Amino acid sequence: MSQLIYPLRGGVHPPENKQQSLQSPLRRLAIPGELVFPLAQHIGAPAKAVVEIGDRVLAGQMIAEPNGPFSAAIHASTSGTVSAIEARPIPHASGLWGDCIVVAADGKDESIDFVGCENPFKIDHESLIEKIRHAGIAGMGGAGFPSAVKLNPPPNNNIDTLIINGTECEPYITADDVLMQERSEDIIRGCTLLAHILNGPDRILIGVEDNKPKAIAALEQSLLKLAAEDLPGIDRVQVVSFPTKYPSGGEKQLIQILTGKEVPSGGLPAHIGIVVQNVGTTVAIWEAIKHGKPLIERITTVVGESLKEQGNAIVKLGSPSQFVLEQFGFQEKSCARLIAGGPMMGFSLPDSRAPIVKTSNCLLVPSHQEMPDPAPAQACIRCGHCAEACPAGLLPQQLYWYAQAKEHDRLLAHNLMDCIECGACSFVCPSSIPLVQYYRASKGEIRQAEIEKEKSDRSRQRFEFRQKRIERAEAEKEAKRLARKKAAEAAKAKAAANAGAAKTAPAADPVAAAMARVQAQQSDPAEQLAKLERAVNNARNRLNSAEEKWQQAEGDQKAKLESRFKQAQLRLQDAESKLHDFKQQSAGQNPAPSNPTSASPTTPLNIDSDDPIERAKAKAQQRLSMSPLEKAENNLSSLNDRLKKAQEKASEADDDKRAAMEAAVEKLKQKKTSLEKEIDELKAQAPLKENTATAETPVDPNSIDDPIERAKAKAMQRLNMSPAEKLQNSLQALQTRLAKAEEKAASADEDRRPAMQAAVEKLQEKIKTVEQEITEFKAQEEPAKPAESANESSGIPLDAASAAIEKAKAKAAAQAQMSDSEKHAAQVESLQQRIQKAQQRLDKATEEGNDNVDAFRLGLEKLQAKLKELESE
Amino acid sequence: MDISSLHPLVLALLVLGGLALVFGAILGFAAVRYKIEGNPIVDQIDNLLPQTQCGQCGHPGCRPYAEGIANGEEINKCPPGGQDTINSIADLLGVDAPELDAEHGTESELSTVAYIREDECIGCTKCIQACPMDAILGAAKQMHTVIADECTGCDLCVEPCPVDCIEMREVEVTMQNWKWQLPSPLAAVNSDIIASDRQTPQETKQEDTAA
Numbered sequence A: 001m002s003q004l005i006y007p008l009r010g011g012v013h014p015p016e017n018k019q020q021s022l023q024s025p026l027r028r029l030a031i032p033g034e035l036v037f038p039l040a041q042h043i044g045a046p047a048k049a050v051v052e053i054g055d056r057v058l059a060g061q062m063i064a065e066p067n068g069p070f071s072a073a074i075h076a077s078t079s080g081t082v083s084a085i086e087a088r089p090i091p092h093a094s095g096l097w098g099d100c101i102v103v104a105a106d107g108k109d110e111s112i113d114f115v116g117c118e119n120p121f122k123i124d125h126e127s128l129i130e131k132i133r134h135a136g137i138a139g140m141g142g143a144g145f146p147s148a149v150k151l152n153p154p155p156n157n158n159i160d161t162l163i164i165n166g167t168e169c170e171p172y173i174t175a176d177d178v179l180m181q182e183r184s185e186d187i188i189r190g191c192t193l194l195a196h197i198l199n200g201p202d203r204i205l206i207g208v209e210d211n212k213p214k215a216i217a218a219l220e221q222s223l224l225k226l227a228a229e230d231l232p233g234i235d236r237v238q239v240v241s242f243p244t245k246y247p248s249g250g251e252k253q254l255i256q257i258l259t260g261k262e263v264p265s266g267g268l269p270a271h272i273g274i275v276v277q278n279v280g281t282t283v284a285i286w287e288a289i290k291h292g293k294p295l296i297e298r299i300t301t302v303v304g305e306s307l308k309e310q311g312n313a314i315v316k317l318g319s320p321s322q323f324v325l326e327q328f329g330f331q332e333k334s335c336a337r338l339i340a341g342g343p344m345m346g347f348s349l350p351d352s353r354a355p356i357v358k359t360s361n362c363l364l365v366p367s368h369q370e371m372p373d374p375a376p377a378q379a380c381i382r383c384g385h386c387a388e389a390c391p392a393g394l395l396p397q398q399l400y401w402y403a404q405a406k407e408h409d410r411l412l413a414h415n416l417m418d419c420i421e422c423g424a425c426s427f428v429c430p431s432s433i434p435l436v437q438y439y440r441a442s443k444g445e446i447r448q449a450e451i452e453k454e455k456s457d458r459s460r461q462r463f464e465f466r467q468k469r470i471e472r473a474e475a476e477k478e479a480k481r482l483a484r485k486k487a488a489e490a491a492k493a494k495a496a497a498n499a500g501a502a503k504t505a506p507a508a509d510p511v512a513a514a515m516a517r518v519q520a521q522q523s524d525p526a527e528q529l530a531k532l533e534r535a536v537n538n539a540r541n542r543l544n545s546a547e548e549k550w551q552q553a554e555g556d557q558k559a560k561l562e563s564r565f566k567q568a569q570l571r572l573q574d575a576e577s578k579l580h581d582f583k584q585q586s587a588g589q590n591p592a593p594s595n596p597t598s599a600s601p602t603t604p605l606n607i608d609s610d611d612p613i614e615r616a617k618a619k620a621q622q623r624l625s626m627s628p629l630e631k632a633e634n635n636l637s638s639l640n641d642r643l644k645k646a647q648e649k650a651s652e653a654d655d656d657k658r659a660a661m662e663a664a665v666e667k668l669k670q671k672k673t674s675l676e677k678e679i680d681e682l683k684a685q686a687p688l689k690e691n692t693a694t695a696e697t698p699v700d701p702n703s704i705d706d707p708i709e710r711a712k713a714k715a716m717q718r719l720n721m722s723p724a725e726k727l728q729n730s731l732q733a734l735q736t737r738l739a740k741a742e743e744k745a746a747s748a749d750e751d752r753r754p755a756m757q758a759a760v761e762k763l764q765e766k767i768k769t770v771e772q773e774i775t776e777f778k779a780q781e782e783p784a785k786p787a788e789s790a791n792e793s794s795g796i797p798l799d800a801a802s803a804a805i806e807k808a809k810a811k812a813a814a815q816a817q818m819s820d821s822e823k824h825a826a827q828v829e830s831l832q833q834r835i836q837k838a839q840q841r842l843d844k845a846t847e848e849g850n851d852n853v854d855a856f857r858l859g860l861e862k863l864q865a866k867l868k869e870l871e872s873e
Numbered sequence B: 001m002d003i004s005s006l007h008p009l010v011l012a013l014l015v016l017g018g019l020a021l022v023f024g025a026i027l028g029f030a031a032v033r034y035k036i037e038g039n040p041i042v043d044q045i046d047n048l049l050p051q052t053q054c055g056q057c058g059h060p061g062c063r064p065y066a067e068g069i070a071n072g073e074e075i076n077k078c079p080p081g082g083q084d085t086i087n088s089i090a091d092l093l094g095v096d097a098p099e100l101d102a103e104h105g106t107e108s109e110l111s112t113v114a115y116i117r118e119d120e121c122i123g124c125t126k127c128i129q130a131c132p133m134d135a136i137l138g139a140a141k142q143m144h145t146v147i148a149d150e151c152t153g154c155d156l157c158v159e160p161c162p163v164d165c166i167e168m169r170e171v172e173v174t175m176q177n178w179k180w181q182l183p184s185p186l187a188a189v190n191s192d193i194i195a196s197d198r199q200t201p202q203e204t205k206q207e208d209t210a211a
């Protein structure tokens, strides 16, 4: 039965140059000292390394597993030790380096026990596919398509023809020719196995060009011999030879020659019921399944005039090209270039260290005469030869124009994607135009554009989504704001009604007004109080944990943790002051309801009062029960203690710290005097206040219980307390904090100093504003008592702080100059610039009252810390 | 009344008027039924813009610029898109393609992505707020990082960083995004040309002698 041959459209007849490598017999190459296994030897996802540096591996051991279904495993081809997993030159047109597993061979070539199987035809489809994938078999004809994928076509494609590709149309290459001569029986067995995997297609065709008579003869002989054996489907196997023409070995071209069918544009052969496998792959699959031997070596043609001998060799995968060439007497000087693959579809290798991989069918090292540099490209003369030569029926000349103009739409309309990059058009072009290069580049561009399009679509989505999210957040905020406004209005209205009711009462006093105000501000005091207390607790916990960590930490970490610690401190203070304010407010509010003048409208508040409020009351009461005088005296004594301590420290401290210490002592003394003054003032006022307090308390006939009553009284007292006094109170608190901070700053070691100073500075600013308020107030109330001392004390520390910063900066600058290495100095300088910039930003933010001030300050501190670190190196 | 008794002119008027009403109704229905949402030309232009959202065109994003173009604005203000984008918009609108307006920036050959030097980041989240792509991952006081795949290289996050720890890096060429370059028509010798196995001078000579 003879198979009908359909002629190939187009095609060319380049010089075959196949004799050179067929002169010497197939040989087996030695094992190189080092083998390199690229993780990406196939189309699809690169394999995943499963060995580590230092592992001993044996021949046939899997060193990288398939990463997903569209991938293939990689096996060590000899025994040795994994010496590196790193980027190495790989055989790829880009010349890029890729990740490789490097094995230092030990020369013993020990291998794992290959576990074969008696009758592969009894194994089911799935396990066969899995075995093939784990044997790491990928198309050995050049493309490297994972065979397991190809042999597992979608179930709706009924495969009726299996084609084994022994065409090898590319000039110079004879690897498959030799394989077919040497292993013809395995090919026949292999293709029956493939047929079994594919569910027994009607036809199994082995296509061979008629320029390989020996191969054809060998195959036919084996076919006859094996017919006696019990191989399922062997009766359907045919060896088909057809006239030599380039590129009949292209998958689609071969299908056309053997079946007359054309693979649809953009489709796969499986879509028309055909699967094509290379002869090399067929043998590899047979070996993998029958003998359990993974793909660890292949036949490669080593050819070219710059070799002493040319021929085919069984090469261990991973052998460096340089090593392989040397075995054939490579004369590097006469070599024009190193080409992986054939002269038509191969590519230049920029680096001869690139290893032999699964797809390396040929290494071509032509001499300068053999393959001179191509002639310069000339203008297209529109001869049309290219269109005649194109096996895919394209219009290369049109494609060339569009490629130059980058008209992707037209390129696609002219089916650029069906170009198989065979190079036939370039070969015939009388103007020596490198046409294929244009197509390859254009294909790349189009793919890139598609990826970019996809990315930009995704970007648009993300952007629009973000836009929507921001809008929604805004809307929510707006709604909340509106709701708050409404609530406030409602409360105001209520308060107005209350005030109206209160007016009818005989003594409508400022207390009622204050109460109304407070009520309007707060919808649910209990809740707020609880919240604030929670905040304080949280902040305190955080502070504690931060401090702990900070104390445990060392070096780099310390600076980082310190800023965190400081932040936690700030937050705690913030939370505490908020809670404090709130308590003051609620203390002011609570007595109001039972005030005789407005008792009836506000009684519900008292009935509603639950636990937190009671607690707050108790607390407020405790605090309030301490008279301002007592408080001041307390402060004074603690101040005295601190002063003593500070003086002690100052005397102990060494020289450079002493200045700071003494400044701290000085400040403490000042504060002491001012505190003493205050105490005097308070003492003068005290009797007056007690009078008012006692005068007010008995007025309350509706008292509910004792503590409330007292709290009310105290609140009254507070209300009567002049704003100036209140300010004084807060000033005191601030000053205490300042003193503490200053103390810390003074005792801090060098690298923590800036952070401390920043904190001190902040406190000082606050004090200054409070003091200003006080002076203003005092100026209004008592022009006779100018608060000069306050003003003075605020001026001095502020200057000191800025002076300290200046000093630190000068020091930093000096240190930077001192450093020897220039690189180091440059680093320091750039850091300083960045510090300056950060400083400017910080200043600006502080000026604007930006709420990111903290962030900026943190950034600045961090930079400064880094600078210090650098300088200390 | 017998229709045929009408004056032919009146009859003609009636028939034409009736037809006009019928077609009017159909068209009116079609206009409502197959109404096109949005402004199709804006969508088309927006499709051509690179969606970098960098604002170099002077608009707060690519779509606003697409709207601007639809309203008659110049089409050469998008530097990230470059000449290719200008050309395709010109194609779409049927106008001549102008050069890129240098006032808005220059087209860069290499695409870039933002990179945060993570040990310097203080976690201020300012870059997150600036990024139009939500391509930065992080939280307050935590280290931040850029999702390189989502970053369009718009540059907007570099400026707000208080510690200057964001830099723009070139996208590396990998096996996945590498592509062949178009041969330069000016290069006399292109060393990457394949199909170079044409007859050598030597062979030609041999053939000559054989002949």
Ligand code: SF4
Binding pocket: A379, A380, A381, A382, A383, A384, A385, A386, A387, A396, A397, A400, A425, A428, A429, A430, A431, A432, A433, A435
């Ligand atoms: S073979 Fe070369 S010169 Fe002739 S039409 Fe094609 S591209 Fe132009």
Ligand code: SF4
Binding pocket: A389, A390, A391, A392, A393, A394, A395, A396, A418, A419, A420, A421, A422, A423, A424, A425, A426, A435, A436, A439
């Ligand atoms: S390279 Fe492409 S265009 Fe040129 S002949 Fe081959 S298939 Fe046709």
Ligand code: SF4
Binding pocket: B113, B114, B130, B131, B132, B133, B134, B135, B136, B146, B150, B151, B152, B153, B154, B155, B156, B157, B158
């Ligand atoms: S990470 Fe920076 S450069 Fe990248 S998209 Fe966001 S803002 Fe632009």
Ligand code: SF4
Binding pocket: B116, B120, B121, B122, B123, B124, B125, B126, B127, B128, B138, B144, B160, B161, B162, B163, B164, B165, B166
């Ligand atoms: S702006 Fe800079 S410091 Fe702030 S979170 Fe972003 S990268 Fe970090």
